[in-house]
Amino acid sequence: MSDISPMDDFDHITGRQLAAARALLGIGQVELASRANISAPTLRRMEASEGAAEGMRNNVASVIGVLEAGGITFLDGNYSGSGGPGVRLTQPAGASIDMQERETIQYREFYENDAPPGAGG
Incomplete structure (x- = not known):
């Protein structure tokens, strides 16, 4: 069994x-429920489940x-570096936002490092 769960398993x-x-993503239950197109009480029941998340399969998958x-990334109990099931944030939560770096840096001349090598900054 793989240490990281595929979406269909x-x-x-x-x-x-x-x-x-x-919690790792820093979002509330209402926001997650909205993004997953389920009700907040349904998400609360899923999170309160003892053992495997309970609910309709399509809701849990969503x-x-x-x-x-x-x-x-969800880690199952067979992951060699853990004592049981867990989660890992594999990319920053904001990484899914499509941004153009050239449009987000206002003063590019201060952003570029023009110091000689070994000068610190």
């Missing part, structure tokens, strides 16, 4: 993993899909 993802993943799109 999520029966082992726990409610606590969903809650931890949401929540997991939103979390994975935000950079979350």
Whole structure:
């Protein structure tokens, strides 16, 4: 079994993993539920599940899909570096926003490093 769960094999993802993943992304239950097109009470029940996240399979898949799109990787209990199931943030939560770097830096001349090598800054 792989240490990272593929999207189509999520029966082992726990409610606590969903809650931890949401916390890593810094979003609330209402926002995650909205992004996953489910109700907030449905998400609360999923996160409160003992063991595997309970709910309709398509709802659980939708929540997991939103979390994975935000950079979350789910780790199962067989991951060699852990004592059990967990989550990892594999990319910054803001990485999914499409931004042009040239449009976000106002004073590019101060951004570029023009110091000689070894000069610090």
